[in-house]
Amino acid sequence: MRLLVMLITIFSLSLFSQTLYFSPNGDLALTVYDPFIMVKPTNPNEIGSFRVLTSNSVLQVLSVNLTQSTDLVTFSKLIGIQLVGAEETAAGLTKIDDLQIFYRRFSLNISGTKSEAFQIIFIKFQRGYVMTYYSTQEDFHKYLVPALLSMSSVKTASIKQEYLNEEFRYSVNLIEPFEVIKPIQGEIGSFIAVQDNKAGYIQIVREELTKKMDTQEYAKSVEKNSLINLSDYKEFSNGKNLVQGEEFYWRIFQFSSKGTFYKCLQSHVLLGNDAFTLTYMAKLEDFDQFILPAVCVVFSFKQK
Numbered sequence: 677m678r679l680l681v682m683l684i685t686i687f688s689l690s691l692f693s694q695t696l697y698f699s700p701n702g703d704l705a706l707t708v709y710d711p712f713i714m715v716k717p718t719n720p721n722e723i724g725s726f727r728v729l730t731s732n733s734v735l736q737v738l739s740v741n742l743t744q745s746t747d748l749v750t751f752s753k754l755i756g757i758q759l760v761g762a763e764e765t766a767a768g769l770t771k772i773d774d775l776q777i778f779y780r781r782f783s784l785n786i787s788g789t790k791s792e793a794f795q796i797i798f799i800k801f802q803r804g805y806v807m808t809y810y811s812t813q814e815d816f817h818k819y820l821v822p823a824l825l826s827m828s829s830v831k832t833a834s835i836k837q838e839y840l841n842e843e844f845r846y847s848v849n850l851i852e853p854f855e856v857i858k859p860i861q862g863e864i865g866s867f868i869a870v871q872d873n874k875a876g877y878i879q880i881v882r883e884e885l886t887k888k889m890d891t892q893e894y895a896k897s898v899e900k901n902s903l904i905n906l907s908d909y910k911e912f913s914n915g916k917n918l919v920q921g922e923e924f925y926w927r928i929f930q931f932s933s934k935g936t937f938y939k940c941l942q943s944h945v946l947l948g949n950d951a952f953t954l955t956y957m958a959k960l961e962d963f964d965q966f967i968l969p970a971v972c973v974v975f976s977f978k979q980k
Contacts, residue, residue: 694918699723699739703801707829708735709822709917726826733811733819735826742804751804752778752797761785762793766964768871770852772972773832775800781964784810792816796827796968805830817912817928821941824971825917840980841865844882846952849976851969854878867973869966876958876966878973883951891925892916894951895944899927906931919975922947930960939963941970947979 695708700723708714712726712735719725724737742751748769756764759782766781778797783790795808809823839850844864850856854876859866865880889897895914903909914927926943937960945952954977956970 695726697724697726699737701739701803703803704737704739704805705831706737706826708826709829709919711819712822712826728815728819731811731815731819733809733815733823735823736806736808736810738806738808740804740806742799742802744802746799746804748776748778748797748799751799752780755795755797755806756780759784768853768965768968770969770972771837772828772830772851773834773836775830775832777968779968781967794820794823794827794964794968798830818915820913820928820967821915821926821971822917824968825919825975828968828972836976845980846880847976847978847980848880848973851972853966854969854973869969871965874958874962874965876956876962876970878954878956878970880977881953881955883953885946885949885951889946889951891923891944891946894946895925895927898942898944898953903929903931906933908932908937917975920978922978924975941967941974943974943977945977950979952977952979 694710695714697706697708708726711728713729715725715727717723717725721738721740722736723739726735727733762782762784764780764782768779770777775798780795782793784793790813791810792813793808793810795806797806807827811819837850838847839856840847853869853871854867857866857868862881863879864882867878869876909931910929912928916923916925922945924943924945926941928941930937930939938957939960941956943954954974956974958966
């Protein structure tokens with residue numbers, strides 16, 4: 677019966693351009709999102725390798741045995757020491773359910789070529805796991821969202837950290853350091869994260885549709901009617917991913933206001949006659965600090 681359930685799950689995920697990955701020891705399970713596909717691991721301690729066929733973008737999963745005395749912070753520092761010549765621009769701690777996670781954003785210069793990377797590290801069953809997304813400067817933002825969705829999809833045994841809004845009948849997974857705050861007019865949800873004088877903000881808005889549209893059509897209308905009017909508006913990337921049965925169309929962009937540049941991840945999901953837009957915004961220099969927990973919040977949106 678258990679095998680049958682697993683086969684049905686794998687078949688269902690394949691229909692949604694997703695891959696369900698199990699580690700060789702069966703102690704780690706991930707949902708790997710399109711366009712990453714599984715390839716054969718080639719490096720020491722590498723238990724999973726995924727790449728984008730049309731790019732040099734790679735998602736790597738490493739696993740090592742740890743001693744009883746090794747904690748997450750110590751293990752993370754040991755991994756950081758091995759990143760010779762890396763320029764770290766953001767680092768932090770968060771939790772997915774009861775699993776504590778360390779993450780860092782960094783750049784590497786390898787043989788004169790600069791690579792961009794995002795890494796998450798956690799300990800499970802006395803093993804240390806390191807998942808790293810590597811890409812070129814040109815493609816980093818293009819595949820950042822599916823990479824973070826894949827890395828943060830680690831399966832846990834505990835209940836999701838769900839925030840339920842009964843007034844507007846939706847839920848999201850509330851991931852540290854984001855906290856609920858009172859929404860302003862026009863919003864149906866607001867969340868804020870503050871760490872070391874850095875801040876990130878997530879807002880949720882709802883619009884009733886007057887005609888039938890798909891997510892991509894709606895996203896283009898938002899860009900045409902709103903975003904292009906922002907000062908210094910620039911889109912870095914966009915894409916579409918099916919997450920837990922819901923289709924999300926997303927974009928990463930920046931703009932300026934009163935001399936300050938802001939960077940955003942915006943996602944649209946259409947449910948019935950309503951379009952929901954979830955936007956994570958931070959100052960340009962703060963964006964990477966909260967992008968991982970922001971992705972976890974934004975793409976967990978469900979209508980109740």
